[in-house]
Amino acid sequence: MNNERPNILWINAEDIGPAFGFYGDPHAITPVLDSLAKKSMIYENAFAVSPICSPSRSTLVTGLYATSIGTQHLRSETPYPKELKTLPTLFSEAGYFTSLYGKTDYNFDPKGLWEYWSTDKAPWRKIEDGRPFLSVFTLKSTHEGKGNSKEKYEEEMQLFPHSTRHESRSVPVPPYHPNNEEFKDLWTRYYDLITAFDYEVGEILQNLKDDGLLDNTIVFIFSDHGFGMPRYKRWLYETGINVPLIVHIPDKYKNLSNLKAGEKTGDLVSFVDFVPTALSLADIPVPEYMEGFPFLGKQRKSQLRKDIYAFRSRADNMYEMSRAVRDDRFIYIRHFMPHLPYIQSSVIFSDEKESFGNLLELNQAGKLSLESLKMFSSKPIEELYDLKSDPYELNNLAGKEEYQGQMEWMRKRLQDYVMETKDLGFLYESEMVIRADGKSPYFLRNDPLKFDLKRLYSAANMVGKAAPNEINTLLEDSDSGVIFWGLMALRQLPLEDQRNFIQQLIFLLKSASVTVQIVAAENLYLLTQNDEYLEVLVEKLNHPIDEVKLQAARALELSNPTNSEILAEISKVLQRYKSPSGASHPYTDYNFASFISWSLESILEN
Known part of the structure; x- marks a missing residue:
């Protein structure tokens, strides 16, 4: 293997927030990730561009907001312009072997993008000519389908017989979910799935170590958006877009980072920055048309982000249109179809998923709390939350006089993002x-x-x-x-x-x-x-x-x-x-x- 240029490995979980031990979550059992984090950079303010998978994946593979190329809906079959190159294409042209494990889900045709697309957990072993590699893994163990079905959960956990499980109903329930046995069980099972993800990450890292590649490989570990639970996935809140992110840079490449191993940073980073950052780490020029900027590597921008942009559009057969700006303290959300409730009548919000089934049953019986009932209501025109004093986003400040200055500023930033990215x-x-x-x-x-x-x-x-x-x-x-x-x-x-x-x-x-x-x-x-x-x-x-x-x-x-x-x-x-x-x-x-x-x-x- 060529040791001059680093290998790049992305491990992408599905449907989880920053619920790992090294983030201070007392309920997380994540020994592999916690050990790696001691030698890695920990990002506390990393964000998906959308609280749903395919628009986020579209951005992760292009370095462009999905709203800039018309791929913001889940799902769609949008033509992709040949003038714009994708992550694997740029790495391939720079002499890298490229591989994908798991789904594409980019909202455009992925045919021919990856050199090697398989279920191989050591794809670099296919390299015969000494090239460095870019390998992307999408691991499905934490997907909402498993989190919301006891049967699918048990099937998944059988694949990880040595993975530690939590004590029954040991994980607390957030204030917008019913504090009942069903939701306690759902949350506990979800944390078991995170432990299974941790176990699977360990398998991949062990393969790297066995092959003598760990010291030559930069590793990103993150999720595609928030938990696959009500008021997380598909909700344009902090709960929907805040994701875990650790980046491990081996000692031989430590000059590519401004942070020390084991250091936590509050720097704001967005999915739109990931492709430029990977290119920067591999010393590949970042195309001028890309909308993010590198936060690591030789092309790192010294000026930090002041805020991030996020969006919500159609999901399956359920239309929606909201946009958000999040700075280092506040999140502002503008709803452009506020008459549509958060939980609409649809398959994705049906009783096929245990969490929604329980909500629907309790709603019909008139037994939901006020916070839970809000999920079934129409939306306010605008929402503003102070995440420092209100981390659960319960107290909408948009109508309060003392916050009108903050509202005006964030409205302006939203307009700036819309115009600069030409939001389609x-x-x-x-x-x-x-x-x-x-x-x-x-x-x-x-x-x-x-x-x-x-x-x-x-x-x-x-x-x-x-x-x-x-x-x-x-x-x-x-x-x-x-x-x-x-x-x-x-x-x-x-x-x-x-x-x-x-x-x-x-x-x-x-x-x-x-x-x-x-x-x-x-x-x-x-x-x-x-x-x-x-x-x-x-x-x-x-x-x-x-x-x-x-x-x-x-x-x-x-x-x-x-x-x-x-x-x-x-x-x-x-x-x-x-x-x-x-x-x-x-x-x-x-x-x-x-x-x-x-x-x-x-x-x-x-």
């Missing part, structure tokens, strides 16, 4: 795809006729704040993207005020934008209960673009139709997405066919 999320997904016209949405960024971000952001900022006359102006705009935000602003008004806009909504059914047509039809049905508007939505289920069909399917699901003819038509459409009998998956694909089907099946079940 201010075009609704179906609108973005149509305007991209088969190409990567990334190219919309430099086309002001298709993507006038200043006007779009200004319109989106009216949501929750606009008076009826201002909404009227938005609905009459020439840009369908602005009209969309006018429709979102309209949804925030009381129903009696929304009814004053019925004629305008009927006019918008003839809009050139199918996105606007769908939202207008959904709003009209909400206001009138007239089935002719549902027929508009059913018609859109036959549109050639998947993102349009999903938007229509979800609008129908939230409208809860009961008309027998409409239900019969929905049933016919559903059959298109069904796999043949005996197939391993019930739908024709794991993405849009599944998501559309879930919405249509929900309608028929109801």
Whole structure:
């Protein structure tokens, strides 16, 4: 092996926060990680760009915010511009062997990115020409599926028979979860899975040691976002985006770090910084188009981050739109679709997962605490939390007079991030795809006729704040993207005020934008209960673009139709997405066919 350039090893856990012993968590049993941390740098303020996996992975493999390339939704099949190179491509071109263990999940086609993609826990043994390596591992032992199913948990723990387990129900429950036996058991099991992850990390590190490579390898260990539990994964809070991160740099490369082994740092780092940092450590030039910056290596930036940017968009068939800025003390969140509750009706929030099943049962029985009930409510327009005095993010300071200076500053930082990164999320997904016209949405960024971000952001900022006359102006705009935000602003008004806009909504059914047509039809049905508007939505289920069909399917699901003819038509459409009998998956694909089907099946079940 070439000892001049360091090997780079990333070990990525799924669905956990900084719940390791070396962070001071008294409930964590993580001997391998704790031992490694004594010789590593410990980052206390590392953040995912999104509280959900595929948008975060998209950023981790590109060095770009997913919102800058149109890959912010979970999941999508977005064209990736050949002009932009990925992490493995850049390392491969620099003479590195590249390997991946586990999932890709980048929201674009991963074919050909990795030289070696397998379940091999010592992939460097395939190298025959002395090259250094970049190896990325995604370990699934802590995924929410195992944390939320006792059966899957037991199956996983059987793979680690020597892994220590916690005493039954020994882990405390956070204040927004019911303090009952079910949640105590869930949290205890989740910590067992973290111990299993620790054991698995030990296997990989032992392979490195056995092969004499530990002293030549820089190791990153982190998670993709917060715990796979309610108010963590998919929530744009500290609980959803704060992740563990340790970086081990062997002595021979200690000049590449500004920190000492075993040192903890409060420096803010974001996933968008990880690719530039890996390149910097390997002495590979960082492309100018990348949006993060190196925090280690020869290209390290001396100026520290003052804040990080994070986002939340569609997950499966459940639409969402929120953005956040987090500095060294406060987190500010702006919701652009606040009428949608945190826990929407959907498969991902269903009783298929034990935690959500228990919440749903208690909610129906009227037995949830106020903090738990908030998860089922609509959202405030803005949220602000002082993480120093309120680490659980329970006390929203957004409306308090004494914090208005902080609010103004963080609103400005949010706007700065939106404009600097050219956040494509201010075009609704179906609108973005149509305007991209088969190409990567990334190219919309430099086309002001298709993507006038200043006007779009200004319109989106009216949501929750606009008076009826201002909404009227938005609905009459020439840009369908602005009209969309006018429709979102309209949804925030009381129903009696929304009814004053019925004629305008009927006019918008003839809009050139199918996105606007769908939202207008959904709003009209909400206001009138007239089935002719549902027929508009059913018609859109036959549109050639998947993102349009999903938007229509979800609008129908939230409208809860009961008309027998409409239900019969929905049933016919559903059959298109069904796999043949005996197939391993019930739908024709794991993405849009599944998501559309879930919405249509929900309608028929109801």
